[in-house]
Amino acid sequence: MKFEKVVIKNFRNFDNVELDLSNKNIFFGLNDVGKTNFLYALRYVFDKDIRKQNLLDSDFHNKQLDKPIEIVVTIDISDVADSDCQKLRAQLKGALLSKHNKVYIKLFAEYSKTEMLALPILSWGGDINHLYEMKQRGYLYEIDYVFNVIYIDSYVDLYSLFKKNVSQLVRNEKDEDKDILAKIQNTVDDLNGHIASLSGIKEFEDKLTPEYQKFHDEGISVSIKSEIAVKGLYSNIIPYIKQDNDDNLYPTAGEGRKKLLAYSIYDILSDENAEKKINLFLIEEPENHLHKSMQIALSQILFTDSKYTYLFVTTHSPFVLYEMDNVNLVRIYSERKINSISTFYKVPDAYEKNRKMLNRCLSEAIFANKVLLVEGPSEYMLFSKVLSVVHPFYEVDGIYILPVDGVGFETYFSILDELEIFNVVKTDNDLRAVTGKGTYSVLGFSRCNNYIGEKRLPTKQIQENSVSAKRSLYNSNINTLDKIRSDFHIFLSKVDLENDLDEFLHDRLSALLDNDNPVKYLQDAKHYHMVELIEKLSDTDCRTIYNHYNFACLKEVAE
Template sequence: MKFESISIKNFRNFEDIKIDLANKNVFFGMNDVGKTNFLYALRYVFDREVRKQNLLDTDFYKKHTENPIDITITIDISDTQDSDSQKLRAQLKGALLSSHDKVYIRLLAAYDKQEFMALPVLYWGGEINDLQEMKTRGYFYEIDYVVNVLYIDSYVDLYSLFKKNTNTLIVNDNEKDKDILEQIQTTVDDLNTNISSLSGIKSFEEKIAPEYQKFRNDKISVSVKSEIAVKGLYSNIVPYIKQENDDLLYPTSGEGRKKLLVYSIFDLLSEETEEKKINIFLIEEPENHLHRSMQIALSHILFVDKKYSYLFLTTHSPFVLSEMDNVNLVRIYNETKIDSKSVFYKVPDKFKNQRKMLNRGLTEAIFADKVLLVEGPSENVLFGKVLSVINPLYEADGVYILPVGGFGFKPYYEILDTLRIDNVIKTDNDLRKIKGKQEFSVLGFSRVNGYIGESKLPATPIKKDGVEAKRALYDDNKDALNEIREKYSIFLSRCSLEEDLDEVIHDEMVKYLTNADNDVIGYLHEAKNYHMVELVEKLTDDDCRKIYEHYNFECLKEVMS
């Protein structure tokens, strides 16, 4: 069973939107673009607790109640050996033919102006244009017998969750339990006898009844009892933390502890139903109240544990996504209206051992509106300083600098392009000696050609190496490089970061880098990140503006535009 797509029409802030889905989906975007509303669209289809609330005029896009709310989910069940596909097929019965390999589940809700609400009606089948209305029994639709929704909101109440599911979580089916329960009842009876004998209790019971009778002349008395005696054994039990080799109990008062216990409880609940039903997890901003290390641990569970086979997750945290693999990334954004783009992301095989490192850079970038992709930490340090002078709040305004390190640009810009996140590439004009020849391949030019998908720049090897050879190569092809800058937002250095910077502030670099013995470029190359930090700490605001305005670093203007 594979989730394939969802279309949402006229629901809350979604006028008409279609999103490709997978079995694990991550939804991200700025606040108030509709991430929670998207989860509610799923809940109205799959969760009877939400569905039975019906829909109000405010649930219609801009209150356009003349048109129905229309939510359609497509699920691929072509794998007939898959147990969840089999569960769906068995439940659909006559609504699905054996030849059908997709299930369409549709919710329609037409607004009733006399009742001031809309009743959701569910349909399903194997042909989108020939769906059958689902049978109901009270609030139960047929789908409720095969799908179980586990919705975990960002501020779920641990104690309410525990009490609500106590009878499911705690089952006393051991032969010895009967004797123990009888002993507990005897103890409770003794407890209440002792409570009743307390002078304060007796005094309260004697005083309260006459006071009550002033309002209503009933022949009643008031007794004070333990809740256990009235509401049962589990009426007042709560989970506590017990450390290893420590007999003391510690309350689950910390929000982080509560959050982890919540996920543990939901895991147990899912185990209770997984044989008979299809468990779908809808999780909203799990990062709340969790330290970074706990978010990373949670990421491993969500994206590796088989329990979370069907996952719809909203988040603002890159740490929650640190272990993601085989996941559908969905960006919801608002330019002129709410829209979305999705892309299926699979960690490339050659990066499997470095997944965390690759994911960390990518997941930080997808939360931005515009990304400057640079080669390494030196560019990150320098450009971060310059942009902070131009706009101290550039990161808050959605601009992010991402060093790609050893991964190259491709894994990043392909994802960013698909998600329609603007990105700018700054890369070096590299040359490499060809083995056995006195020639040098133009790596920088070839790299740019590969990125744009056409041979705009010559790829013929050249005879010379060095700074002047690189600058001559650049100047001979400047018109084409400028066109690439404008059309593709790819900025090739005239030489490299250090040489390009030297063209702009040579005198200042000599002044600031006193240990360089006037060889500032060699000094920066010698210990790239460390010496660049030394330089950046001494740059003035005027130096930064000079760099920002120079042709060599127009990538900075591009990312800020």
């Protein structure tokens, strides 16, 4: 079974949105753009607990009460051997023909001005143009017998969750439990007897009886008894923490610990329903109250544990995405009205063993509005310094500098392009020696051609590998390179970071670094010497770099 698509019309933030889905979906974006509302759209279709509340006027987009709310989910059930497909087919019965490989589930709700609410009507079937209205039993629809929604909000209440489900979580079905339950009852009886025998109670009885007989002496006396009873065997049990090698019990006071315990309980509950129903996990901001390390651990569980087969997550945290693979990234953003776009992301085979390395940077970048992709840490350090002077709040404004560190630009910008996140590439004008020919391939030019998908720059090999040869190659093709800048936001260096700086700041670099050959000095120990340089750069130096042609990529991403 595979989630394929959702269409949402006239619901809360969404006027008319159509999105591709997968079985694992990550919703991200700024605050107040509708991530939670996306989950609620799915909840109204699949979750009986939220659906029975009906829909109010505030659930209609811009309170357009004359237009109905429509939510349609498409699910692929072509895999006839899949157990979840079989569950869904069995429940649909006559609404699905054997030839149908998709299921369409539709929620339709019209606002009633007399009742001041909208009743959700659910229908489903294998033909979008001919759906069958679902039967109801009370507030349960047919869909509720096949789907089990596990909604975990960002501030889950551990104790309420525990008490609500304790009878399902804890069962006494073994023979020895009968003896224990009998002992519990005997203990309660003894407790009541001991309480009734207390001297204070006896004295109270002796005083109360004669007072009562003043009003009505009928040959009776008043006796005070205790009637403590076990009203709900588990009504007062709560989880505690016990440290290894320590017999003491400690309250589950920390919010982070409570959240992890809550996830553990939800896992058990999902196992209880796994055979009969299809579990859908809808999780809102799982990172709340969790330290970075715990978020990463949670990421590993969410994206590798087989029980989270159908997963819909909203998040603001890149750490939750460290282990993501085979997921659908859904970006929700606002440009006058709420929009959304999605793309499927799979970790390339080359990085499967180092998934965190790739995902760490990518997961931070997808939360940005603009991304500057650079070669490595030297560019990252310098550009961060320059932007911090020229545009002190660049990070607050959603600008992110991402060093690819040998991963390759295309791995990143292909995903960013799909998500319509503006991105700029700054790459070196590399040459590579051709074995046995004494010539050099124009690697930087070829890289640009590859990124833009057409051959705009010449790829003929050249005879010399030198700074002057690279500059000459660049200058002879500057018009095309400028066009590539404007059309594709790809900025090729004339040479490389250090030489491009030296071209217009040679004397200043020499003075700051106390070295006559600042390029060689910077390249000899890149990280260490670049840190030394940026600590000495003045605000004027930073503005000079920002405004120079060689580093126009900074203006491109910042303005």
